Amino acid sequence: MSKVWLITGAARGLGRSILEAALAAGHDVVATARDPERLADLKTRYGDHLLPFKLDVTDAEESLKAVDVAISAYGRLDVLVNNAGFGHLAPFEQISAEDFKAQIDTNLYGVINLTRAALPVMRKQRAGTIINISSVGGRVGTPGMSAYQAAKWAVSGFTEVLALEVAPFDVKVIALEPGGMRTDWGHTARGNVPELIPDYQQSVGAIATLLKAYAGNEVGDPDKIARLVVSLPEHDSLPNHLLLGSDALYVFGQAEAARQKAAADWAQISASTDFDGSNVSELLEKLHP
Template identity: 55%
Template structure:
């Protein structure tokens, strides 16, 4: 029997790939996007197999309404893919509080709101998969993405905690942590780059130059990532965190090595704070 999916950020990028893969498999999908016109071709191709919903994930009432569409159309909800998000590469000092909050609202609170809307349904069903598209940037950081890393680290902690709460009644939750993919994430992230303050040229400026060279050459294939997402939606067990991509695995390993080295170097300070 096919599953019922709700996928955020379906209009483009990885969300579009996941939506296409699910529909091709015969799944029933509620596809959401800010601009649902991007989904017209899928509606024409798949008809009653798909419902499209205009969704701003930063609005909790809209998240509730999107989940209700799945119930009204298909009678249940089996898979939630929290995919909507974006990057914005600039120094923290040159990121306004409004821009920082908007990114956090999209990349983190969007996950919270959709999960809150879906979880009661899945709990009553005693089954469900919630797949949160995070990033290797939820395990390591680079200069110029303080808001993005804050959001993705938050997604990882949120996922791990809620997964522990729900596993015993059949709801499986995982944070997927891909590396670079050819989804134009880089192009959008550097599109609004500021004129850097000179003091940030050595850190954020160097990262921006690297991103320019990387754009369009990322190692990750979003079509293959979408195939993995379909497999996970039928898995009996899920890891709390799953790295996707050779670059993700390598980057995470280097970050863990640095943390381990720091922990060893500062061990005496760490244990010095205990009561005698």
């Protein structure tokens, strides 16, 4: 069944792949980009099924207009894909305040702005799917990615809370958490690496070297991911988080094992901060009868 999609960051990378997959599947799409002229070839091919829209996702008013455009053109909005985002590799100490804020504004507040605009429409429809493109970096920590991963951790947490809030009126929300993909993300991330303070060579420098070797050899296939994304709204239920790629599974598995071990090692100290005689089982039963 044809649906109405709104996809951010649709001019390149994964966003472009998702856009092409959605159009090929027969859907109508409002595709946003800072430079919508880059979508001219697809507009020629798909005509009225594609509506390019110039959007900076950090602009809340323009985000509202993007949703209004979808409603005016197609009468409803079924799927929102919050894809727009970027990252720059640098030690936190060497990231300018402006760059840090720009990454948070795009990767986190871009998601918030579009979701805030789309959610009232989906609630009134009693139907809709919000797909937030997060990252395995929203579940693990990587030296040099403090701004990007702070935003992605927030996106993944925001997604989990929102999914619980909107489930009663049949709106689905999912955070996709891919590993490396063969897009230009790695080139962008490495394109602004400053000359590292020597003390950061062992941590951030090692990641910079790894990214250089990994670029072009990522295991994630953007076209396969895009086809998966297009299939998600057809599922009756979705997980709050979905890792994508064997590298994401591996990295997350290691991080989760380390967290579980730390929790177990420190469990006695964690519990020692309770009031004497506290019974957590009784308390939880009262909160969740």
